Amino acid sequence: MESMELDNTISYKCACNFEDSEGKTHIYDSSRISTNTFTKAELMSIHLSQLMLQHRIARATYRDIVQFINTVIQNYDDIMMEPGVKISHGETVDALLKSKSSVKGHEYDVCSSGCRLYGINDDQESCVDCGKPRYKTDPDQSQTPAASMKLMSVGDMLSQMLADPATRELLCYRANQESVAGQLTNIFDGDNYKQLVQQGLFSNPNDISIGFYTNGFVNQKKGKNSYTIIHCIIFNLDPSIR
Numbered sequence: 001m002e003s004m005e006l007d008n009t010i011s012y013k014c015a016c017n018f019e020d021s022e023g024k025t026h027i028y029d030s031s032r033i034s035t036n037t038f039t040k041a042e043l044m045s046i047h048l049s050q051l052m053l054q055h056r057i058a059r060a061t062y063r064d065i066v067q068f069i070n071t072v073i074q075n076y077d078d079i080m081m082e083p084g085v086k087i088s089h090g091e092t093v094d095a096l097l098k099s100k101s102s103v104k105g106h107e108y109d110v111c112s113s114g115c116r117l118y119g120i121n122d123d124q125e126s127c128v129d130c131g132k133p134r135y136k137t138d139p140d141q142s143q144t145p146a147a148s149m150k151l152m153s154v155g156d157m158l159s160q161m162l163a164d165p166a167t168r169e170l171l172c173y174r175a176n177q178e179s180v181a182g183q184l185t186n187i188f189d190g191d192n193y194k195q196l197v198q199q200g201l202f203s204n205p206n207d208i209s210i211g212f213y214t215n216g217f218v219n220q221k222k223g224k225n226s227y228t229i230i231h232c233i234i235f236n237l238d239p240s241i242r
């Protein structure tokens with residue numbers, strides 16, 4: 001632990017007067033307390049306690065952070081085997097996860113009033129609903145969309161679930177369930193699904209049946225914009241985990 005010095009630039013509170021702005025963590029100015037009174041770990045714990053108070057961190061978060069730090073200390077030898085080891089900041093972690101994830105966002109042009117989304121092969125240059133131009137009006141940016149949005153593909157995510165044996169197993173409910181005549185227990189007992197099967201759909205056990213439900217709402221009392229929530233349910237999963 002030689003290389004882990006305490007940050008000496010941080011001053012610990014040593015006086016005995018509690019101001020409103022101060023936390024309750026104090027090192028009292030007593031002759032019985034010398035520089036050797038606290039162990040390094042105790043001083044670091046006091047330091048952490050001050051940081052938590054200073055930033056008004058919730059108790060539960062504080063507990064999780066302490067647990068995390070103790071895990072790091074317990075695994076110190078293993079962790080230090082990696083060259084240039086350090087804990088990264090949030091932005092670096094976000095970038096790291098993005099680079100490792102195979103789920104990519106797909107970017108589409110949209111109407112700047114939110115009426116519609118342009119498909120990849122759409123060549124309309126204005127919105128059929130409100131007439132607003134699809135691209136920026138500045139001639140230098142004639143191919144730049146006035147607005148765009150990123151979407152994650154449900155198909156990409158389902159493909160990943162099929163690719164992993166553990167999650168593929170979870171998707172077997174549809175193939176394994178058996179309908180009992182006259183009993184309606186779930187969507188697969190319904191006529192609509194049975195008609196699709198008769199048309200030759202869902203013949204492969206790995207075919208996935210999903211349902212979309214939509215509902216419109218406004219987010220303000222007199223909101224001009226209405227929003228639509230889309231619920232996607234994967235019927236291939238057992239009803240208990242759908």
Ligand SMILES: [Zn+2]
Nearest residue numbers: 111115127130
């Ligand atoms: Zn529009």
